[in-house]
Amino acid sequence: MFHLSVVLALLSLIWPAPAPPVAERWRSWPVARVFPGTVPGLSPSGARVTYVLAGVAPESPCPSAFQPAAVRTGCRTALRATYADSTQTFVITVGIAVLDGPRPGSGRDGVGRPATVRPVPFPGGAAERFGDSQYFTGVVVGSGGRYMVATAAGYADGRAYRPGDGVLPRLRDAARQLATALHRAMTR
Secondary structure (H helix, E strand, O other), X not given: OHHHHHHHHHHHHHOOOOOOOHHHHHHHOOHHHHOOOEEEEEOXXXXXXXXXXXXXXXXXXXXXXXXXXXXXXXXXXXXXXXXEEOOOOEEEEEEEEEEOOOOOOOOEOOOOOEOOEOOOOOOOOOOOOOOHHHEEEOOEEEOOOOEEEEEEEEEOOXXXXXXXXXXXXXXXXXHHHHHHHHHHHHHO
16 A cells, blocks of 8 residues: 555555646635735836735625626626735726636726726735725726736825826736736636
8 A cells, every 4th residue: 555655655646636627726826826925017118016915805706896898698707806016106006807718808987997896905014095086097807718807007106096196107007017917827
């Protein structure tokens, strides 16, 4: 029996267990793999930027995690985390919608901002004052597969959005980079 266990252990090193199917990654991967502690990015000028995890929210139902125009029927559950850029100027909540089928549509919130994930604040850091009134922009990324990734981005100083406010390209790029990076990680 001892020899069989050694052989099985060696075989598991040669042929590791298969990776979970894409549709089950949200449930089988550790939180740190779904929402890594840091995500690299680039500023519009080409400078390196690092997005640092501020916190991970508990799993929640889609209607409470996303604005109504962002998610429709077919969203099974939502995973959310908030990141700050390394300068702690911007904060971005990333929401991953786990879908039963094709990607839900997206729209606008009625005041000029894209309908997206609801921001999640975390006390004691850059994301402390980030809420629904503070997000300026966001993006929705999805491939029609099992995950839609949406971001809501704003400023760490807590300033509230007012209709007509302009959005810095750096803030829009940060929202897009995080959504794209986390969607790619979940689907490839």
